[in-house]
Amino acid sequence: MRIRFASFKLAAALAALLSLASTSVLADKTYRLNLAETWGPNTPILGETTRHMAAMAEKMSGGRLQIRIDSSNKHKAPFGIFDMVKAGQYDMGHTASYYYKGKVPNTMYFTTVPFGMTAPEQYAWFYYGGGMELMEKVYAPHNLLSFPGGNTGNQMGGWFRKEINSIEDLQGLKMRTPGFAGEVMAEVGVAVTNIPPGELYTSLERGTIDALEWVGPALDLPMGFHRIANYYYSGWQEPGAEVQFLINKRTWESLPEDLQEILRVAMRTAAYDMYSESTHLNSLAWQQMKEEYPDVTHKVFPPEVMDALRAATEKLLKQEAAKDPLTAEIVESQETYLKQVRKWTNISDKAYLDSQPALD
Amino acid sequence: MRIRFASFKLAAALAALLSLASTSVLADKTYRLNLAETWGPNTPILGETTRHMAAMAEKMSGGRLQIRIDSSNKHKAPFGIFDMVKAGQYDMGHTASYYYKGKVPNTMYFTTVPFGMTAPEQYAWFYYGGGMELMEKVYAPHNLLSFPGGNTGNQMGGWFRKEINSIEDLQGLKMRTPGFAGEVMAEVGVAVTNIPPGELYTSLERGTIDALEWVGPALDLPMGFHRIANYYYSGWQEPGAEVQFLINKRTWESLPEDLQEILRVAMRTAAYDMYSESTHLNSLAWQQMKEEYPDVTHKVFPPEVMDALRAATEKLLKQEAAKDPLTAEIVESQETYLKQVRKWTNISDKAYLDSQPALD
Structure with missing residues (x-):
């Protein structure tokens, strides 16, 4: 009887501990996610952002959340991220929303829009001005969650071998510029072509094209365009290009709440950090270009050219908005917010920058 | 014997489980930190930032990291945060580094400097250009860690009842403007006064002062200055004011690695988010001011005035740098990075903003 009683107490204690232990075992479960990125291996800035995000998530979770990253050399589908994450082939992706315009036209607006917002303006729109809610409306029907994934900063208008002094100088000009900006360029008479990145330098050097647009100093520098084109124009087509993290909805829902929050915050910080790193590396690269190639000259398009590009952009956006009520809602939200x-930007940063002495 | 053997097995299992359970209990330990903020209760933007940070940290840690926040009505020492966190009276603080200039002169440079960097430029400096390392050098001797804690965006130059057309218009002008900017203003002949926030409106209305500088539209709107002063000048004195999180070093070291990272990332995200929220709320407030008070006019100081303020700033910074090698190192780092x-800002955002049509 005494023994049975002792055994009973031991058994009860055992049961209580088993319950405690199983809770801990559950809480300590490791979640392994696979992420496919559009970028090739060791891509500066963009590729660093996915690794930075994964490292923060792993450290914050004490190793319970592990994210393996496949670059495009592995998955062979740089522009198939949307489909692969939707199908659950990958849990997550890192890509640019506007690459999927052909499949889901409304994805376009969440990267950048010609004559749209700068990076700080766009973050304010995403997080406080209704942007996240609109992005969710576009991605939810595809069982995807989408989050801002890093900003390149204001992209440059491109490298030109001749100065552009009028709209006539653009007409017939052979230029590589993809996506929506390419459509706008075509509207004003540019002979728009798309050329694989690996052939860009040779095409520009041999005159197969007269001009091209890539990203900004940090990513343009290793391409070497400044060695063969003197005029570097300020941009209008991607004033704050944000890339995106995509997550499969079932993956997201399989995560406990603390890991969801760790993932959400790691992505948010990594995105903001990419903007800071882009600012840093663009400034370094621009300095280097000018030191090494004094012939490189910064230019802005004359007002006549900017007006024509702006009018073409407005025309095309109006056409898109007429096709679909959700498109109209997104375009309206962005235009109202931008105004x-x-x-505010004009009376703060712009007024301040305009009042400062020239540095060159 | 069988009973003893069964008991032995039970006891062994019990011991194993106890060991497992005690590990879990340790991992599940709740850390409760106290944070003192400079701000009064329910302060918009600044006070939201501390709560946003604490909420992220709590959720990411599954409740293991809990941060209680005391506003200034509780601790009664809005400008004593540095001392209270250093002494361990509070684990953390949320304040502006430059409030402690009188105690540790080098703290001044980590909030903002007249004619210094904008918020995106300064984040690039903090995280990629050596700023964090310099801030650590200043705070480490006081057993404090310091992290960026949120940016107000570009602060306005202030509310003036008369237009400022020349440097003579500033001479003898009675203006409330505290800190280093006040010293610069005094250099060009302004009669600088400091007045408690609660008396500012009445002082301006009755002409005890002719002008004042507060923050920007979002925090100026509730003060009502736009009802009694028509001229709202763009700023030069705080082009990207960053507040700070301070942490007592022993508190930091008492946290396990995963909670340190959770806290670090929560602070980093909350800081960036404050900049986005400031951008959003400043734009809303500026719109509201103009709609409700059409007499409110945006102005910029004439170049002559800006040149005088810039020369006075450079003179004072040179004086400070001559006093201490670490000051010289910080000033040199900021000036070199700014250049x-x-x-880059000039050929990207500034060129883009300058090319856009006026909106008013």
């Missing part, structure tokens, strides 16, 4: 936030 | 990054 409001730009007035 | 590099501003050249």
Whole structure:
């Protein structure tokens, strides 16, 4: 009886501990996610961002959340991220929303829009001005969650071998510029071509094309365009290009709440950090270009050219908005927000920058 | 014997489980930190930032990291955060580094400097250009860690009842403007006064002062200055004011690695988010001011005035740098970085903003 009683107490304690232990075992379960990125291996800035995000998530979770990253050499589908994550072939992706315009036209608006918002304006729109909710509306029907994934900063208008002094100088000009900006360029008479990245330098050097647009100093420098084109024009087509993290909805829902929050915050910080790193590396690369190649000259398109490009952009956006109510809602939200936030930018950063002495 | 053997097996299992359970209990230990903020209760933007940070940290840690926040009505020492966190009276603080200039002169440079960097430029400097390392050098001797804690964006130059058309218009002008900017203003002849926030409106209305500088539209709107002063000048004195999180070093070292990372990333995200929220709320408030008070006019100081303020700033910074090698190192780092990054800002965001049509 005494023994049975002792055994009973031991058994009860055992049961209680088993319950405690199984809770801990569950809480300590390791979640392994696979992420496919559009970028090739060791891509500066963009590729660093996925690794930075994964490292923060792993450290914050004490190793419970592990994210393996496949670059495009592994999965062979740089522009198939949307489909692979939707199908659950990968849990996550890192890509640019506007690559999927052909499949889901409304994805376009969440990277950047010609004559749109700068990076700080766009982050304000995403997080406080309704942008996240609109992005969710576009991605939810595909069982995807989408989050801002890093900003390149204001992209440059491109490298030109001749100065552009009028709209006539653009007409018939052979230029590599992809996506929506390419459509706008075509509207004003540019002979738009697309050429694989590996052939860009030779094409520009041999005159197969007269001009091209890539990203900004940090990513343009290793391409070497500054050695064969003197005029580097300020941009209008991607004033704050944000890439995206995509997550399969079932993967997201399989994560406990703490890991969801760790993942959400790691992505958010990595995205902001990419903008800071882009600012840093663009400034370094621009300095280097100018030191090594004093012939490289910064230019802005004359007002006549900017007006024509702006009119073409507005025409095409109006056409898109007429096709679909959700497109109309997104375009309206961005235009209204831009007008409001730009007035503030104008009396703050713009007024301040305009009042400072020239540095060159 | 059988009973003893069964008991032995039970006891062994029990011991194993106890060991497992005690590990889990340790891992599940709740850390409760106390944070003192400079701000009063329910302060918009600044006070939201501490709560946002604490909420992220709690959720990411599954409740293991809990941060209680005391506003200034509780601790009664809005400008004593540095001392209280250093002494361990509080584990953490949320304040502006430059409030402690009188105690540790080098703290001044980590909030903002007249004619210094904008928020995106300064984040690039902090995280990629050596700023964090310099801030650590200043805070480490006080057993404090310091992290960026949120940016107000570009602060406005202030509310003036008369237009400023020349440097003579500033001479003898009675203006409330505290800190280093006040010293610069005094250099060009302004009669600088400091007045408690609660008396500012009445002082301006009754002409005890002719002008004042507060923050920007979002925090100026509730103060009501736009009802009694028509001229709202763009700023030069705080082009990207960053507040700070301070942490007591022993508190930091008492946290396990995963919670350190959770805290670090929560602070980093909350800081960036404050900049996005400031951008959003400043744009809303500026729109509201203009709609409700059409007499409110945006102004920029004439170049002559800006040149005088810039020369006075450079003179004072040179004086400070001569006093202490670490000051010289910080001033040199900021000036060199500004020159590099501003050249990039000028060909990207500034060129883009300058090319856009006026919105008013």
